[in-house]
Amino acid sequence: xxxxxxxxxxxxxxxxxxxxxxxxxxxxxxxxxxxxxxxxxxxxxxxxxxxxxxxxxxxxxxxxxxxxxxxxxxxxxxxxxxxxxxxxxxxxxxxxxxxxxxxxxxxxxxxxxxxxxxxxxxxxxxxxxxxxxxxxxxxxxxxxxxxxxxxxxxxxxxxxxxxxxxxxxxxxxxxxxxxxxxxxxxxxxxxxxxxxxxxxxxxxxxxxxxxxxxxxxxxxxxxxxxxxxxxxxxxxxxxxxxxxxxxxxxxxxxxxxxxxxxxxxxxxxxxxxxxxxxxxxxxxxxxxxxxxxxxxxxxxxxxxx
Amino acid sequence: xxxxxxxxxxxxxxxxxxxxxxxxxxxxxxxxxxxxxxxxxxxxxxxxxxxxxxxxxxxxxxxxxxxxxxxxxxxxxxxxxxxxxxxxxxxxxxxxxxxxxxxxxxxxxxxxxxxxxxxxxxxxxxxxxxxxxxxxxxxxxxxxxxxxxxxxxxxxxxxxxxxxxxxxxxxxxxxxxxxxxxxxxxxxxxxxxxxxxxxxxxxxxxxxxxxxxxxxxxxxxxxxxxxxxxxxxxxxxxxxxxxxxxxxxxxxxxxxxxxxxxxxxxxxxxxxxxxxxxxxxxxxxxxxxxxxxxxxxxxxxxxxxxxxxxxxxxxxxxxxxxxxxxxxxxxxxxxxxxxxxxxxxxxxxxxxxxxxxxxxxxxxxxxxxxxxxxxxxxxxxxxxxxxxxxxxxxxxxxxxxxxxxxxxxxxxxxxxxxxxxxxxxxxxxxxxxxxxxxxxxxxxxxxxxxxxxxxxxxxxxxxxxxxxxxxxxxxxxxxxxxxxxxxxxxx
Ligand SMILES: Nc1nc2c(ncn2[C@@H]2O[C@H](COP(=O)(O)OP(=O)(O)O)[C@@H](O)[C@H]2O)c(=O)[nH]1
Numbered sequence: 001x002x003x004x005x006x007x008x009x010x011x012x013x014x015x016x017x018x019x020x021x022x023x024x025x026x027x028x029x030x031x032x033x034x035x036x037x038x039x040x041x042x043x044x045x046x047x048x049x050x051x052x053x054x055x056x057x058x059x060x061x062x063x064x065x066x067x068x069x070x071x072x073x074x075x076x077x078x079x080x081x082x083x084x085x086x087x088x089x090x091x092x093x094x095x096x097x098x099x100x101x102x103x104x105x106x107x108x109x110x111x112x113x114x115x116x117x118x119x120x121x122x123x124x125x126x127x128x129x130x131x132x133x134x135x136x137x138x139x140x141x142x143x144x145x146x147x148x149x150x151x152x153x154x155x156x157x158x159x160x161x162x163x164x165x166x167x168x169x170x171x172x173x174x175x176x177x178x179x180x181x182x183x184x185x186x187x188x189x190x191x192x193x194x195x196x197x198x199x200x201x202x203x204x205x206x207x208x209x210x211x212x213x214x215x216x217x218x219x220x221x222x223x224x225x226x227x228x229x230x231x232x233x234x235x236x237x238x239x240x241x242x243x244x245x246x247x248x249x250x251x252x253x254x255x256x257x258x259x260x261x262x263x264x265x266x267x268x269x270x271x272x273x274x275x276x277x278x279x280x281x282x283x284x285x286x287x288x289x290x291x292x293x294x295x296x297x298x299x300x301x302x303x304x305x
Numbered sequence: 306x307x308x309x310x311x312x313x314x315x316x317x318x319x320x321x322x323x324x325x326x327x328x329x330x331x332x333x334x335x336x337x338x339x340x341x342x343x344x345x346x347x348x349x350x351x352x353x354x355x356x357x358x359x360x361x362x363x364x365x366x367x368x369x370x371x372x373x374x375x376x377x378x379x380x381x382x383x384x385x386x387x388x389x390x391x392x393x394x395x396x397x398x399x400x401x402x403x404x405x406x407x408x409x410x411x412x413x414x415x416x417x418x419x420x421x422x423x424x425x426x427x428x429x430x431x432x433x434x435x436x437x438x439x440x441x442x443x444x445x446x447x448x449x450x451x452x453x454x455x456x457x458x459x460x461x462x463x464x465x466x467x468x469x470x471x472x473x474x475x476x477x478x479x480x481x482x483x484x485x486x487x488x489x490x491x492x493x494x495x496x497x498x499x500x501x502x503x504x505x506x507x508x509x510x511x512x513x514x515x516x517x518x519x520x521x522x523x524x525x526x527x528x529x530x531x532x533x534x535x536x537x538x539x540x541x542x543x544x545x546x547x548x549x550x551x552x553x554x555x556x557x558x559x560x561x562x563x564x565x566x567x568x569x570x571x572x573x574x575x576x577x578x579x580x581x582x583x584x585x586x587x588x589x590x591x592x593x594x595x596x597x598x599x600x601x602x603x604x605x606x607x608x609x610x611x612x613x614x615x616x617x618x619x620x621x622x623x624x625x626x627x628x629x630x631x632x633x634x635x636x637x638x639x640x641x642x643x644x645x646x647x648x649x650x651x652x653x654x655x656x657x658x659x660x661x662x663x664x665x666x667x668x669x670x671x672x673x674x675x676x677x678x679x680x681x682x683x684x685x686x687x688x689x690x691x692x693x694x695x696x697x698x699x700x701x702x703x704x705x706x707x708x709x710x711x712x713x714x715x716x717x718x719x720x721x722x723x724x725x726x727x728x729x730x731x732x733x734x735x736x737x738x739x740x741x742x743x744x745x746x747x748x749x750x751x752x753x754x755x756x757x758x759x760x761x762x763x764x765x766x767x768x769x770x771x772x773x774x775x776x777x778x779x780x781x782x783x784x785x786x787x788x789x790x791x792x793x794x795x796x
Contacts (some may be wrong), residue, residue: 005597011410013606014328020608021567024552025662028621052596053565053608057557140401141355147400147415166398168424168645170431170731171717172567173659177726191329191412193403 005205012200016049019188021172022151023053023135026186027060029176030133033186034126037063037090039075040252041208042137042189045197048206049188050135051086062089064125064134068117069094070105070254073231078209093125104233105256114257123159126183133176133184141193151190157181194250195275202268212271214248214263225259328606329410330537333429333462335453336439341470345439345508346402346415352515353531355404399429406515408535423456423677423691427643427731430460431717434539437466437530438489442475442505445485451492452677458496459641459693461713461733464537465493466530467503472522473510479524495680502533540713542605546630547571547579548707548715550661551623555610563594563610564619569661569714570707571627572604573611578628581619583703587628588613605714622663624705624715632707632715637738638698641709642669642720644688646729650696650720651687656729658698660718665704669720669730670697681767688730697738709733754795756788 008016026033035050037043050059065079083090095103098116105113126134140147150169155161167175178184189197201208211228218229220240227234229242234256236242247260248271265271336342350356402413414429416422430436436457440450454465467489469482486503493501504513505525512518513529528536542548548570555563573579577590592612593600603609611625619625626632644650650669658667674685674694688694698704709716720730757765783791 010328017567017606017608021552024565024608028553028662054555055596055610056561056563056594057555141403147402148398163398167728168428168731169728170428170719171713172432173661173717173719175659175719175721175726175728177657177721179726191401191403193405193410195405196410 006203008200008203012196012203015192015196016052016200018172018191019046019049020053022174022186022188023050025174026133026135026152026176026184027054029174030184032129032131033061033133033135034064034091034129034131035059035061035135036122036137037065037079038137038253039065039071039079039209040137041197041201041212042139044206044208045192045200046135046137046189047082047086047088048204059088062091062129064129064131065090065092066118066121066125067092067094068113068121068254069099070117070233070256072209072211072228072252072255072258074211075209075252078207082207091125091129093121093128095121095124105254106233106235110257117254126159131183132178133186135186135188137189138187139189139192139194139197149187149190151187152176153185153187154178155183155185157183159183161185195272198268198272198275202272209252211249211252213267214246214265214270216244217247217260218242219245219247219260226261227258228255228260231255327409328539329412330435330534330539331412331414331433332435332437332534332537333414333416333426333433333457334437334439335416335426335457336468336470337441337447337449340439340441341508342415342439345437345468345470345506345514346413348508348511348514349413349531350402350404352511353404353406355402399425406531406535411534422453423643423693424645426453426456427460427645427693430457430462431731433457433460433462435464435466435534435537436462437468439468439470440485440489442469442472442478442481442485445481446488446492448678450489451680454492454496454498455675455677455680456693458498459643459733461540461709463498463540464500465489465498465502466533467501468506468508468530469503470506470508472505472512472518473507477505477521479505479522482525502527504528504530504533506530542570542712542714545570545707545712546627546632547573547577547625548627548632548712549573549609549611549625550663550715551619551621551625552662553621554619561612562616563612564625565608565610566625566662567608568603568605570605570712571630572602574602579613579625580628580631581617582624582626582631582705583634584618584623586617588615588617590614622665624661624663632705632712633737634703634705635737636700636703638700638704638706639735639738640696640698640718640732641735642671642688642694642696642730642732644690644692644694644730646722646727647690648722648729649687649689649692650730655723657721657723658700658704658718658732659721660704660706661715663705666701667704667720668699670699672696695735696732698732706734706737708736754792756792 037047054060082088095117103113103116138146140149148163150166152174153161154167176184219226220229220236220242222240226247245262246264248263248265249258249260252258263274265274334342334346400415402415404411414433416425416429438450438453440446467486469485472482475481482505489503490501504527505522506513508514512521515529515531517529518525549566550569551564552566555565573590575590575592578587579590580587590611591614593603594610594612642650650671652670656667656669657664671686671688672695673682674688674692675682685694707715716734718732719728720732722729
């Protein structure tokens with residue numbers, strides 16, 4: 001890396017060291033770890049930290065991407081580019097049953113769709129690889145039910161999370177003991193906030209999907225969300241008009257379910273400035289969290305990440 | 306894009322230099338039910354803008370007990386992360402909250418205030434640098450306050466903020482505030498804590514939380530809570546001996562062999578002599594490797610890869626340490642323990658003990674149990690759930706520790722039940738135990754006999770120092786007459 005890069009500020013350095021510690025601990029304690037790679041900004045940071053943790057060696061586990069088939073096209077292009085650039089071992093999994101039954105966010109609603117193409121697909125992907133530990137990029141500041149999740153989050157053989165029966169977690173001594181079939185989800189970014197992620201991306205010059213930066217893009221407004229209208233599978237409904245607007249995304253998921261925000265932030269500094277004055281949370285653009293109060297907790301109990 | 310970023314950075318260096326110039330401060334809030342803990346945390350998040358409008362909206366949609374007429378969201382709902390808990394209206398576990406001021410980032414461990422709190426509080430306090438103890442200005446210091454302060458101290462916290470909350474309900478009465486503050490300072494002192502800041506506060510109205518409460522409390526010239534937190538110190542393990550618990554050995558090719566781990570104490574630089582424990586092998590540090598560059602030093606907290614100058618046999622769980630300030634190694638240690646599982650901790654069972662990256666079998670012999678009400682350590686042979694006590698640890702293989710007092714990383718451990726794999730206790734090393742088989746084997750050592758009134762002896766025996774040395778002390782009770790005749794015999 002470049003010799004002139006200024007040292008990280010103590011806040012980011014502490015977060016980075018903690019994440020590296022978690023990566024190494026899980027890699028040492030589990031037989032078949034895997035890293036969930038969603039291609040978003042948190043995954044980009046996670047990937048960067050994994051490379052740092054095991055340097056000068058390679059990342060000693062594969063990456064698993066749950067591809068719903070409805071991701072933004074730019075995400076898939078970016079993913080393939082990363083795999084090539086860093087010589088990653090990537091497994092992409094799509095729920096074949098869902099494809100066969102033509103499950104889509106338009107026809108089945110966000111709740112059923114998410115359940116089949118994300119939650120069920122994730123369980124399939126984890127079972128297929130017989131993984132006993134899966135890294136995820138979730139942060140505790142994201143959503144209320146995440147605030148109580150452990151760094152090592154224990155899962156039953158059918159991938160369920162029991163929020164009432166979590167193992168106590170003291171200091172940075174993690175309990176990685178499980179029985180056959182059980183698994184652990186490990187969250188190295190637990191203590192990061194959204195702003196930390198962006199500051200770190202800037203400090204470390206980490207590549208991210210360009211959709212995070214504001215640009216003029218075609219959108220339609222639907223249910224109060226700005227949906228990107230680049231994919232041919234998005235059929236404008238009667239009354240909807242495709243407009244060119246200056247927008248960007250705060251989180252990236254499936255394009256029909258992820259709302260853009262109007263923004264002029266075209267650089268990392270502008271994004272950080274925008275965040276520090278933001279009055280809405282990043283998950284606001286996500287249809288999945290809005291279905292009902294407590295919906296994230298419910299999905300997590302069922303095995304959603 | 307990069308060029309662009311640089312220009313912007315140069316345009317506003319002052320802000321970048323001032324913000325986040327420290328590690329996140331970790332704190333814990335403790336209080337009894339209804340003291341206003343949720344209100345305080347909510348207020349902190351709200352006034353530092355860590356809560357966003359849509360999150361507040363989601364609460365409005367829940368349409369339950371609207372907090373008050375101040376146009377604020379119901380903070381308790383905002384904080385209750387889990388559906389089941391929300392339905393019962395109680396918090397049952399530890400949740401972590403994040404907020405930041407201009408100067409610093411903060412991580413708050415939010416633990417419930419009801420009876421079963423010891424386990425949760427111990428968990429939250431294990432990583433905390435500072436504890437906020439909340440009291441209701443109308444009721445003042447309660448038995449609960451003593452409990453919370455005791456647990457916090459035990460877990461190694463040496464900085465307290467006393468938040469005298471609901472000061473608006475006692476007409477901002479300065480005398481009452483002073484009285485509570487004085488009472489608390491005495492309590493803290495009895496636990497050995499001198500770093501205490503007392504703040505009169507209305508969490509509900511936001512007075513002395515983030516913003517000043519001058520308008521209603523012109524008599525209070527101290528800092529607001531956030532200002533105190535910004536200046537709080539962090540416990541640093543940098544001044545003690547170098548410790549690197551080895552997490553994994555990295556061998557990407559024949560030519561490279563590096564030991565990966567997080568520096569758990571002190572610092573290291575190339576050329577330093579180190580000892581590898583438990584084997585006792587000696588080597589010198591050749592290189593400190595990180596992704597960014599080869600470094601010329603590393604300090605506590607850094608995740609590094611260490612290369613030594615000679616081939617040595619090192620595995621996960623070993624410790625690389627300063628040659629002249631190595632940790633204690635031995636088969637028997639004295640420790641304090643907090644029991645976290647329903648079955649408690651018993652002498653009958655063999656547990657797994659994990660400390661840093663080292664896991665080994667251990668037998669646990671409970672000695673005393675702390676009575677949180679009175680602060681006394683009473684004899685005991687088992688620890689129930691939420692029990693805090695002293696124990697003797699007996700290992701089959703060499704164990705490596707520092708006292709928790711000197712190093713919170715290498716002095717801490719958890720116990721795992723081998724049947725359920727659950728974490729059943731958290732522990733803190735007091736010291737390595739002297740000869741386990743009693744005084745008789747030690748005939749080379751000089752002994753001192755004391756004779757003192759039994760009530761004084763009782764007090765002495767309840768002190769931490771005494772407890773830590775319990776194995777080395779013989780006690781008999783007798784009459785004053787008989788005692789003086791024994792002493793005369795020795796004269
Ligand atoms: N007047 C006044 N009421 C407060 C203050 N702080 C909290 N309360 C009220 O006290 C009650 C209990 O507060 P809550 O935060 O739920 O307590 P917790 O059980 O400790 O989390 C609520 O009705 C709050 O509105 C304060 O500073 N002044």
